[in-house]
Amino acid sequence: MVIESAPDFETQDLLINVGPQHPSTHGVFRMILEVDGEIVKDLIPHIGYLHRGAEKLCENNDFRQGVGYMDRTEYLASHNAELSYVMAVEALAELEVPERAQWIRMILCELNRLSSHFMFLGAFGVDVGVFGTPFIYAWREREALIDLFEEISGDRMMYAYFRAGGLAWEVPGNFEERVREVLVSTRQGMKDFDNLLTRNEIFLARTKNVGIISAEDAIELGMSGPTLRASGVPLDIRKSEPYMYYDQIDFEVPIGTNGDVFDRYLVRLKEMEQSVSIIEQCLERLNDGPIMPERMPRMLRLPEGQEVYIRTEAPRGEYGIYLVSKGGNKPWRLKVRSACLSNLQALRKMSVGQYVADAIIILGSIDIVLSEVDR
Amino acid sequence: MTSDENVDTTNGEEASEIAVVDSLEDTIWPLINRVLSSVDVTPERGSIDLITQIPRSDIIRALQILKDNEEVQFNYLRCLTAVDNESEGVDVVYHLYSIPKNINLTVKVNLPVDDKTIGTATEVWEAANWLERETAEMFGITFNNHPDPRTLLMPEDMTDTFPLLKSHPFAEIEILQGELLGYDRENQGDDE
Numbered sequence: 001m002v003i004e005s006a007p008d009f010e011t012q013d014l015l016i017n018v019g020p021q022h023p024s025t026h027g028v029f030r031m032i033l034e035v036d037g038e039i040v041k042d043l044i045p046h047i048g049y050l051h052r053g054a055e056k057l058c059e060n061n062d063f064r065q066g067v068g069y070m071d072r073t074e075y076l077a078s079h080n081a082e083l084s085y086v087m088a089v090e091a092l093a094e095l096e097v098p099e100r101a102q103w104i105r106m107i108l109c110e111l112n113r114l115s116s117h118f119m120f121l122g123a124f125g126v127d128v129g130v131f132g133t134p135f136i137y138a139w140r141e142r143e144a145l146i147d148l149f150e151e152i153s154g155d156r157m158m159y160a161y162f163r164a165g166g167l168a169w170e171v172p173g174n175f176e177e178r179v180r181e182v183l184v185s186t187r188q189g190m191k192d193f194d195n196l197l198t199r200n201e202i203f204l205a206r207t208k209n210v211g212i213i214s215a216e217d218a219i220e221l222g223m224s225g226p227t228l229r230a231s232g233v234p235l236d237i238r239k240s241e242p243y244m245y246y247d248q249i250d251f252e253v254p255i256g257t258n259g260d261v262f263d264r265y266l267v268r269l270k271e272m273e274q275s276v277s278i279i280e281q282c283l284e285r286l287n288d289g290p291i292m293p294e295r296m297p298r299m300l301r302l303p304e305g306q307e308v309y310i311r312t313e314a315p316r317g318e319y320g321i322y323l324v325s326k327g328g329n330k331p332w333r334l335k336v337r338s339a340c341l342s343n344l345q346a347l348r349k350m351s352v353g354q355y356v357a358d359a360i361i362i363l364g365s366i367d368i369v370l371s372e373v374d375r
Numbered sequence: 376m377t378s379d380e381n382v383d384t385t386n387g388e389e390a391s392e393i394a395v396v397d398s399l400e401d402t403i404w405p406l407i408n409r410v411l412s413s414v415d416v417t418p419e420r421g422s423i424d425l426i427t428q429i430p431r432s433d434i435i436r437a438l439q440i441l442k443d444n445e446e447v448q449f450n451y452l453r454c455l456t457a458v459d460n461e462s463e464g465v466d467v468v469y470h471l472y473s474i475p476k477n478i479n480l481t482v483k484v485n486l487p488v489d490d491k492t493i494g495t496a497t498e499v500w501e502a503a504n505w506l507e508r509e510t511a512e513m514f515g516i517t518f519n520n521h522p523d524p525r526t527l528l529m530p531e532d533m534t535d536t537f538p539l540l541k542s543h544p545f546a547e548i549e550i551l552q553g554e555l556l557g558y559d560r561e562n563q564g565d566d567e
Contacts, residue, residue: 047526056538060545091422209486219474222452222502233474240477308422309470309481311453322468324458337454337470345505 002312013041016356020049026123026363027370030317031347038355041349047341050374058334063089063164063300066334070157074372076119079112079149080314081372082162087243088310089164092302100289103165107282108152108161108178110275114186115145116315117268117275120367121193123267126279127364128206134196140193141189144182151178164300166292175370176283183276190272198266207262211350211362214259220348226267227366231259234310236315243366249281261365263356268367299330309337316367336375339366379475398427410444411437421426424470434467435494436548441471449473449480455496455506457514459541465489465514469496475507492517513539538548 006298018029028049034042064097066089067300074081083105090097097105112133113289146156152171153159161168172178197203203369213223218231228235236253238246254270256263306326317339324333343366396457399405402425412506416439417428429437441449453470460466469482486493495518496503507518508527515537526534537543 048526048530053530053538056506145416219450220501222500222506234475241479306422307426309424309454309479318453320454320470322456322470333456333458335454335456337456341505342502345502 011036018359020046027173028072029363029368029373030109031359031363031368033356033359035356038357040351040354040359041355043351043359045344045347046070047370047373050371052371052375053337054375055334060275061329063302066331067162067164068158070336071160072371073338073375074314074316074369075157076321076369077112077116077315078157078159079108079162080116080312081319082159083109084310084312084314084319084321086162086164087312087320088308089302091308091310092306092323092325093164093297093300095165096293097166098293100287102165103140103282103286103289103292104171105162105174106246106249107279107286108149110279110282111145111148111179111182113275113315114272115142115149115270118142118145118189120268120315121197121265124145124361124367125197125213128203129360130197130200130203132176134193137189137192137196140367141186143372144185148178148182153154163292164204166290170291171274176286179279188275190269190276193269194301197211198269206358207265207365208260209258210261210358211354211365213259213350218259218346221346223317223346224339224342225313225315225345226271227264227317227343229253230256230263230267232257237311237318241311243310243312245285247281248285249278251278251281261361264365264367266365273328273340299329301327302331303305303327311337314339316369316372317343336372338372338375340366340370344368344373379445403480406446407441407480411440412448414550415438424481426481426483428483428485431484431486431493434482435496435498438469438496438499441482446476447473447478447480448474448475449478450500452496452500452502452506453479455503455510457510457516457539459514459539461541462488465491465516467493467510467516480556484514491515492519494519495521497522513537515540 011365016035018032018033020028030046033040050093053067054069058069066085070081070085071078080270083229105131118141125134143304149159150156153161187196206321213231215231215233218228219233232255234255239253251274254267304325307324309320318337319339320337322335322337323331326332347363347366350362354362399418399420405423407425407427413566414433415430419426441447449471451534453472455469458468463485464485467484469487471480471482482535483495484493493516495507497507504523505527507521508523508525510516512526512529
């Protein structure tokens with residue numbers, strides 16, 4: 001039975017505050033929902049709770065110290081964040097990175113993409129309402145990857161392993177076997193997720209045709225990464241502007257068709273398969289050799305009046321570093337272009353007109369890291 | 376007034392200007408020069424991308440041309456930020472990307488220290504909305520006609536101090552938060 005309210009029956013929209021301390025906001029994110037019954041009429045995001053001024057801190061520190069701050073912006077994919085930063089410093093200092101260091105960097109970045117996407121799969125499962133199985137599965141696979149990172153860098157999250165010019169130290173002797181070992185369990189983990197979620201009736205009902213964003217809107221809003229590709233835009237910086245040795249690697253860029261929450265999930269799952277294939281190709285080409293340039297200046301001083309904008313494809317999209325040097329051993333200006341900030345801008349457009357319960361999974365499907373949004 | 380100044384400097388350094396333009400033949404500068412023929416543009420070679428200086432009075436019109444023109448189609452705003460050059464004013468920097476053509480362009484606008492106002496790029500790309508809010512609160516730049524001129528990362532009431540300016544001391548935020556953090560206000564040289 002449908003009850004229609006009389007035209008003169010006045011109703012009031014309800015304001016719901018979500019966050020900043022709320023488990024579904026993936027960090028300290030606050031949004032104010034204006035709802036009419038079950039339908040979201042407006043959504044006002046509030047960010048900035050985790051703002052630490054990483055850019056200002058970098059401007060007051062040596063070029064080599066900046067690596068540590070970059071870790072803390074994108075803590076679920078620190079290798080990718082470090083990569084942009086060291087590439088920016090290398091571009092200005094005109095440092096030639098040895099081949100072996102580049103291949104190891106590529107392997108670590110792709111492994112980090114896997115661990116980051118596992119984190120997404122687990123957390124997203126919780127958002128959708130399947131707490132338990134996927135979350136624990138994701139944690140099991142991510143644990144194996146993080147153990148590997150720990151063996152290499154000594155740290156589980158903030159690696160600080162990349163250096164301008166190469167790597168901090170050589171990887172352990174059993175690096176290749178360990179990576180291959182981890183990839184076996186990763187493959188199995190991806191299959192498990194595919195079986196658990198991709199064709200699950202309830203999961204499909206929750207995610208299909210929810211939070212749709214068109215390709216035009218996604219580009220207009222500056223979205224990037226899997227969230228953009230889910231809308232059918234095949235933009236992947238590894239393909240369009242290859243850095244390191246991505247031009248020598250054979251891989252595909254999976255794209256979605258609808259731009260809904262389900263596509264954003266599926267694009268990430270398919271992307272993980274590509275990452276595994278990239279890592280295997282990198283391992284075949286990994287040779288012995290130095291990991292730092294032979295002539296490394298003891299004090300890194302960059303030329304005056306130079307600037308560069310480096311962009312790389314991090315798990316969440318385009319992670320850009322805009323570095324301006326005016327001589328000396330400190331950056332004059334360092335701007336972190338955060339993929340999550342630009343993706344989060346689209347949240348309002350995605351959520352308005354949807355159900356309240358879906359607003360949470362739409363937020364989950366963007367896969368935000370608040371410390372990258374706020375920096 | 377600023378556009379007049381820019382014209383003066385280009386006339387004064389005409390010889391070196393031509394040399395710079397000649398050396399940019401291998402970049403996308405000839406294309407950009409043709410597209411932006413109605414705007415006063417000064418090119419410069421960057422480490423990776425071409426950098427162009429555009430006077431403040433023409434900036435939004437120029438960005439709209441760059442977006443709409445069929446030959447370049449800069450439909451994606453990668454990044455928008457500012458750089459404080461102390462006495463030389465503040466540079467607002469736009470990093471543009473064209474998805475169909477796969478080309479990049481950096482656009483810079485110089486704002487004088489005493490008048491940090493500029494038009495809003497939200498008219499051109501929606502992506503500029505939050506990026507401009509952040510730039511505004513960090514550098515004290517006013518983006519005219521911005522649809523949502525609230526603070527983004529900073530507290531709502533913190534609209535009189537701009538952390539990313541070079542004149543802003545490194546520890547100013549801690550001082551503002553009070554003595555709880557153990558800061559000795561007397562010895563910080565805080566004039567306020």
